[in-house]
Amino acid sequence: xxxxxxxxxxxxxxxxxxxxxxxxxxxxxxxxxxxxxxxxxxxxxxxxxxxxxxxxxxxxxxxxxxxxxxxxxxxxxxxxxxxxxxxxxxxxxxxxxxxxxxxxxxxxxxxxxxxxxxxxxxxxxxxxxxxxxxxxxxxxxxxxxxxxxxxxxxxxxxxxxxxxxxxxxxxxxxxxxxxxxxxxxxxxxxxxxxxxxxxxxxxxxxxxxxxxxxxxxxxxxxxxxxxxxxxxxxxxxxxxxxxxxxxxxxxxxxxxxxxxxxxxxx
Amino acid sequence: xxxxxxxxxxxxxxxxxxxxxxxxxxxxxxxxxxxxxxxxxxxxxxxxxxxxxxxxxxxxxxxxxxxxxxxxxxxxxxxxxxxxxxxxxxxxxxxxxxxxxxxxxxxxxxxxxxxxxxxxxxxxxxxxxxxxxxxxxxxxxxxxxxxxxxxxxxxxxxxxxxxxxxxxxxxxxxxxxxxxxxxxxxxxxxxxxxxxxxxxxxxxxxxxxxxxxxxxxxxxxxxxxxxxxxxxxxxxxxxxxxxxxxxxxxxxxxxxxxxxxxxxxxx
Amino acid sequence: xxxxxxxxxxxxxxxxxxxxxxxxxxxxxxxxxxxxxxxxxxxxxxxxxxxxxxxxxxxxxxxxxxxxxxxxxxxxxxxxxxxxxxxxxxxxxxxxxxxxxxxxxxxxxxxxxxxxxxxxxxxxxxxxxxxxxxxxxxxxxxxxxxxxxxxxxxxxxxxxxxxxxxxxxxxxxxxxxxxxxxxxxxxxxxxxxxxxxxxxxxxxxxxxxxxxxxxxxxxxxxxxxxxxxxxxxxxxxxxxxxxxxxxx
Numbered sequence: 001x002x003x004x005x006x007x008x009x010x011x012x013x014x015x016x017x018x019x020x021x022x023x024x025x026x027x028x029x030x031x032x033x034x035x036x037x038x039x040x041x042x043x044x045x046x047x048x049x050x051x052x053x054x055x056x057x058x059x060x061x062x063x064x065x066x067x068x069x070x071x072x073x074x075x076x077x078x079x080x081x082x083x084x085x086x087x088x089x090x091x092x093x094x095x096x097x098x099x100x101x102x103x104x105x106x107x108x109x110x111x112x113x114x115x116x117x118x119x120x121x122x123x124x125x126x127x128x129x130x131x132x133x134x135x136x137x138x139x140x141x142x143x144x145x146x147x148x149x150x151x152x153x154x155x156x157x158x159x160x161x162x163x164x165x166x167x168x169x170x171x172x173x174x175x176x177x178x179x180x181x182x183x184x185x186x187x188x189x190x191x192x193x194x195x196x197x198x199x200x201x202x203x204x205x206x207x208x209x210x211x212x213x214x215x216x217x218x219x220x221x222x223x224x225x226x227x228x229x230x231x232x233x234x235x236x237x238x239x240x241x242x243x244x245x246x247x248x249x250x251x252x253x254x255x256x257x258x259x260x261x262x263x264x265x266x
Numbered sequence: 267x268x269x270x271x272x273x274x275x276x277x278x279x280x281x282x283x284x285x286x287x288x289x290x291x292x293x294x295x296x297x298x299x300x301x302x303x304x305x306x307x308x309x310x311x312x313x314x315x316x317x318x319x320x321x322x323x324x325x326x327x328x329x330x331x332x333x334x335x336x337x338x339x340x341x342x343x344x345x346x347x348x349x350x351x352x353x354x355x356x357x358x359x360x361x362x363x364x365x366x367x368x369x370x371x372x373x374x375x376x377x378x379x380x381x382x383x384x385x386x387x388x389x390x391x392x393x394x395x396x397x398x399x400x401x402x403x404x405x406x407x408x409x410x411x412x413x414x415x416x417x418x419x420x421x422x423x424x425x426x427x428x429x430x431x432x433x434x435x436x437x438x439x440x441x442x443x444x445x446x447x448x449x450x451x452x453x454x455x456x457x458x459x460x461x462x463x464x465x466x467x468x469x470x471x472x473x474x475x476x477x478x479x480x481x482x483x484x485x486x487x488x489x490x491x492x493x494x495x496x497x498x499x500x501x502x503x504x505x506x507x508x509x510x511x512x513x514x515x516x517x518x519x520x521x522x523x524x525x526x527x528x529x530x531x532x533x
Numbered sequence: 534x535x536x537x538x539x540x541x542x543x544x545x546x547x548x549x550x551x552x553x554x555x556x557x558x559x560x561x562x563x564x565x566x567x568x569x570x571x572x573x574x575x576x577x578x579x580x581x582x583x584x585x586x587x588x589x590x591x592x593x594x595x596x597x598x599x600x601x602x603x604x605x606x607x608x609x610x611x612x613x614x615x616x617x618x619x620x621x622x623x624x625x626x627x628x629x630x631x632x633x634x635x636x637x638x639x640x641x642x643x644x645x646x647x648x649x650x651x652x653x654x655x656x657x658x659x660x661x662x663x664x665x666x667x668x669x670x671x672x673x674x675x676x677x678x679x680x681x682x683x684x685x686x687x688x689x690x691x692x693x694x695x696x697x698x699x700x701x702x703x704x705x706x707x708x709x710x711x712x713x714x715x716x717x718x719x720x721x722x723x724x725x726x727x728x729x730x731x732x733x734x735x736x737x738x739x740x741x742x743x744x745x746x747x748x749x750x751x752x753x754x755x756x757x758x759x760x761x762x763x764x765x766x767x768x769x770x771x772x773x774x775x776x777x778x779x780x781x
Contacts, residue, residue, distance in 0.1 A: 185771060210705060250706055256734040
C-alpha cells in the first residue's frame with residue numbers, strides 16, 4: 001500500500017553534510033503492523049517523519065521514492081501532501097503533553113482532521129469525535145470532549161492523540177515511540193488498543209520503538225536500524241529468536257532476562 | 267556557553283571589530299589628543315574639517331576630534347560604572363531571591379518592581395536632584411536605576427537552575443548555599459548575563475548622553491558625547507559637523523555592543 | 534557484615550497543597566504512608582513503582598532533603614545519588630575535571646595533586662580515558678555522562694548510593710554497560726545501592742531484594758526471586774504481566 005524505495009536523507013545545517021538515512025526500503029501492506037527498531041541516532045524517527053511527509057526543511061536533501069496510492073510523497077506539492085496527512089496517514093508521537101495544543105479543548109483537537117478533510121456539520125463532527133473518544137476506551141467521552149490536555153493523565157492524552165489520528169480512518173498510522181513516556185501498565189493498555197484498532201479497521205501501523213521486546217509483542221515484521229542503515233529485516237519471531245546480524249544479537253542480549261536464578265545457574 | 271560557536275558568529279565578529287576599534291581609539295585618547303580638548307582657539311572658531319582639525323572646531327574653537335576622544339572616554343566610564351553597579355547588585359539580589367524564594371523574594375521583588383516601574387532616566391533624574399549633578403553622581407543614579415533589570419534576569423536564571431540535578435548533587439557533596447549560588451549556578455547564567463550586560467551598556471551610553479544633553483549629567487568643562495550634542499544643537503545649521511561627529515560616535519558604540527550582544531545571545 | 538545500613542520505620546511524608554489565598558485552610562496530600570523497611574550493608578535493593586508511586590520522594594527523605602515524620606536511621610556517611618538525566622546532573626558550565634574534583638575540594642584536606650590523582654584513578658575505574666577531563670558535559674555522549682555522574686557520586690567514597698532511574702534515559706546497549714559497571718563497583722567497594730526503577734527486568738538483573746510501591750505505600754517486598762515468581766500481591770502480578778514477564 002505504501003512503498004518506500006531508496007530513501008536517503010541528508011542534512012546541511014552542520015559544518016559537514018550528514019546523511020542520517022541511507023537506502024531505506026519499506027513496503028507496508030494493508031492491515032500490517034511493522035516495527036522499526038533502533039537506538040537514538042539510528043535514523044528511525046527521520047524515516048518515519050519522511051513517510052508522514054513532515055520533513056520539509058530547506059536544509060536537507062531527500063532522495064528516493066515514497067509511493068502512496070500512485071503518488072510520490074517526496075516530490076508532490078504541499079497541497080497534495082495535505083490531502084493525505086490526517087486523512088490517509090495519521091501520526092502519534094512520544095510525548096503526548098507537547099503534541100496536544102495546551103490551550104484548545106480535547107474535542108476541538110480530535111475534530112481538527114474532520115474540519116480539514118470533510119464537510120461534516122458541527123453536530124456531526126461532535127458526534128464522530130465522541131464516538132472516537134469512546135473507541136479509544138476513554139470513560140465519559142462527553143466530559144473529556146470539554147476538557148483541556150492538562151486535566152488528563154499521560155495515558156489519557158495518548159488515547160486522545162490516537163483518537164485524533166484515527167478520526168478520518170487513515171489507512172496508515174505512524175506511531176513514533178508512543179508508549180515510551182508512559183508507565184508500564186498504561187503502556188500495555190495502549191499497545192492493546194493499537195492492536196485492536198489494527199484488527200478492526202485494517203489500519204496499517206508503522207510502530208517505531210527502541211524497545212525490542214515491546215516490538216516483538218506487537219509487530220509481525222521488524223526492521224532493525226543502526227546509524228542510518230536498515231541492518232536486519234524479517235519476521236518478528238525470526239529476528240527475536242534467530243537474529244542474524246551482530247548488532248541485532250547485541251540489542252537482544254542487552255535486554256535483561258527474567259529467568260529463575262536456579263535455572264540460570266544450570 | 268559555546269565559545270567555539272560564538273567566535274564564528276558574524277554578528278559577534280563584526281561587533282568585536284567595531285567595539286575593538288572604538289575602544290582602541292578611546293584608549294589612545296587617554297594618552298594623546300591632538301589638542302587639549304578644553305583649549306579654546308578663537309582663530310579656529312567653526313573651523314571646517316581639515317588635516318589640522320580632523321573633525322573641525324566648535325564655537326569656542328576647541329578641536330572636536332580631541333573632544334570626541336575625551337568625551338567618549340567620559341561616556342564610557344559612566345556607562346561602565348553604571349553597568350558595574352547594576353550587575354553587582356543585580357546578581358546579589360537576583361541570586362538571593364531566585365535561590366531562596368519565599369518572603370525574602372516577595373519583598374525584594376516587589377521593591378524591584380516598584381523601581382522597575384519608573385523609566386530609568388526619570389529615576390536617575392530623581393537621584394540627581396537629590397545628590398546634585400556631576401559624573402560620579404550620574405554613575406550612582408543610573409547604576410541604581412539599572413539594578414532591577416539585571417536582578418530579574420539573574421533571578422529567573424537561578425530559578426531555572428536551582429531545581430536541576432547538578433545542584434542537588436552539589437548539596438549532597440556538602441556544598442554550602444553560597445558556594446552553590448556563586449560557584450555552581452552563577453557560571454551557568456553567564457550567556458544570558460553577558461548579553462544583558464552588552465544591552466545594559468548601550469542603554470547606559472544612551473542614558474548618559476540623554477542626561478548630559480539635558481544639562482544634568484556631566485558638567486562643563488568636561489566633555490561627554492551627550493554634552494557635545496547639547497552644545498551643538500544651537501549651531502545645527504551653521505556647523506552641522508559639530509553635531510554629526512559626537513552623534514556618529516554614539517551610534518558606532520551602541521552598534522558595536524548591540525552586535526556583540528546579538529552574537530552572544532544567538533549561540 | 535550483615536548489619537543494617539538503613540532502617541526506615543513508619544515514614545510519612547506529605548506535601549502542602551498551594552493555597553489560592555493566604556486565608557484558606559492549610560491542606561496537604563500524603564505522598565508516603567507508613568513506609569517501613571530495612572536495607573542490609575552491601576546489598577542492592579530495588580525500588581519499583583510507576584510514576585506517582587512515591588519512589589523519588591522516598592529517596593529524597595532518606596537523603597534528608599525534605600521534611601518527614603517517622604524515623605530513618607542511617608548507619609553511614611552521607612549517601613550520594615545518581616540521577617536519571619545525565620544532562621541535568623552535571624554542571625553544564627564546568628569541565629569534567631572540575632566536576633569530579635569538586636566533592637574533594639568541598640571535603641578539604643587534600644592537595645591539588647592528590648585530588649587530581651584521585652580523579653584519575655576514579656576515571657579509570659568507570660572506564661573512561663583521561664582526555665575526557667578537559668571536556669564539557671555537553672561534549673559527551675549519554676553513556677559517558679552517566680559514567681561521570683557515577684564517578685562524581687563515588688568520589689567521597691559513600692557507603693550508600695541511591696540510583697534514581699540511572700539507565701532509563703539511555704539506549705539499551707549503553708544501559709547494559711552501565712548496569713554492569715554499577716554491579717562491578719558495588720562488589721568491589723561493598724557498596725549498598727538503593728536502585729530506583731520502573732523497569733522490572735532491569736531490577737531483576739540488578740537487585741537482591743525488591744520493594745514494590747504503589748500510591749505511596751509498599752505493596753510487596755522481599756527477595757527478588759520470591760517476589761517475581763511467587764508474588765502475593767495482585768498489583769505485582771499486574772506489573773509483571775504488563776512488562777511481558779512470564780513467571781508461570
